[in-house]
Amino acid sequence: xxxxxxxxxxxxxxxxxxxxxxxxxxxxxxxxxxxxxxxxxxxxxxxxxxxxxxxxxxxxxxxxxxxxxxxxxxxxxxxxxxxxxxxxxxxxxxxxxxxxxxxxxxxxxxxxxxxxxxxxxxxxx
Numbered sequence: 001x002x003x004x005x006x007x008x009x010x011x012x013x014x015x016x017x018x019x020x021x022x023x024x025x026x027x028x029x030x031x032x033x034x035x036x037x038x039x040x041x042x043x044x045x046x047x048x049x050x051x052x053x054x055x056x057x058x059x060x061x062x063x064x065x066x067x068x069x070x071x072x073x074x075x076x077x078x079x080x081x082x083x084x085x086x087x088x089x090x091x092x093x094x095x096x097x098x099x100x101x102x103x104x105x106x107x108x109x110x111x112x113x114x115x116x117x118x119x120x121x122x123x124x125x
Contacts, residue, residue, distance in 0.1 A: 019106040027084045030077035037074035075120055080113035 047058040090096050
């Protein structure tokens with residue numbers, strides 16, 4: 001604390017995260033989530049190759065509420081990471097760095113990821 005009672009640097013309780021910072025953190029988190037999802041994908045491939053009994057056990061586990069929730073989460077992670085990756089490609093071309101444009105594209109990517117996830121699961125059912 002300084003002499004006038006104010007903190008010397010912004011604290012999380014008073015600092016509002018910009019959407020661009022949140023998207024950067026979420027991009028990293030979805031990359032980690034997809035890495036875990038690839039481990040489950042390899043387990044699915046292994047169980048598929050192991051025969052019908054192993055596959056049915058794995059399919060039963062993934063058809064539970066928790067299993068479906070994980071699948072929906074991984075599909076959101078995929079669509080978010082894909083959409084945000086395209087946003088980064090646009091940035092690589094030197095466009096979209098203005099504050100308003102960066103914020104608008106961040107909200108668009110977030111909305112697009114939710115919509116693509118919903119459409120995917122709607123079409124899958």
